[in-house]
Amino acid sequence: MSEPIAYTVTIYTENNIGLLNRISAIFQRRHINIESINSSVSEIENVSKWTIVVKLQEDQMKKIIGQIEKQVEVIKAYFHTEDETIYxxxxxxxxxxxxxxxxxxxxxxxxxxxxxxxxxxxxxxxxxxxxxxxxxxxxxxxxxxxxxxxxxxxSGRIAVTKDEMKISKMLEAFQH
Structure with missing residues (x-):
């Protein structure tokens, strides 16, 4: 089993009450400590951007992203290594x-x-x-x-990816 590494999780969501509890519960059920968490507005009106830092294996990370994306208010979730982000x-x-x-x-x-x-x-x-x-x-x-x-x-981490993320086009469609 490989050593856990730090991942920056980016989640684009509708801004709804109770979502923080449900997302943190996804990590809590798996006994994963959240190193840092930040929530802010995103580049698209009425869409929030969450930045969460956790340390775990990639296979665990993929499963958690899948669980996060099952939340109704979640538009899209991503994970990146520290080398793939500017933070x-x-x-x-x-x-x-x-x-x-x-x-x-x-x-x-x-x-x-x-x-x-x-x-x-x-x-x-x-x-x-x-x-x-x-x-x-x-x-x-x-x-x-x-x-x-x-x-x-x-504060918690704030981050952007080094590579272009196609989320803006997807979020524009969400906005209309």
Whole structure:
């Protein structure tokens, strides 16, 4: 049996109540952990796009896609390897502001070296934003943790495929 690999699952759906529970149950019944999940609007009006990251074998992935597509509100579901997608995550760090001058310089260097940016500053705290691969976000987390992270949050993966997906033409037909 091959080693599980990370797959990015893309699901185009109608926007209906309860669908999240039914789709997550498909993974739960098979004891598969969802690494990340994101839901957003898609390029077609009234169609949602879900991006889910899971680690498993390809044969399992194909079975799960089949189960997902049986849901009435699902228009189409796909899965791709990490090599077949361009993906990012975002995170926010809330850091206390009362630093000594040399600590402030260290933090500014960390922010610059990690291509992060400050989005809010006040007397009590400042907020740093970073987008990138999960590994990049984890490096920044480790570097900032020595200064005391007050709050941290990270988004789920957002992704597009490297190859053209014919879904847009299919979704245009759905829209009319």
């Amino acid at each position: 990012q995550e975002s995170c926010l760090f809330k850091i206390k502001s009362n630093f000594l001058f040399d600590e402030r310089e260290q933090i500014e260097t960390i922010i610059k070296d990690n291509n992060a940016r400050i989005v809010t500053v006040n007397r009590e705290f400042f907020v740093i934003e970073k987008s990138g691969r999960r590994e990049e976000l984890e490096i920044l987390y480790r570097e900032l943790s020595v200064f005391g992270i007050m709050q941290f949050t990270r």
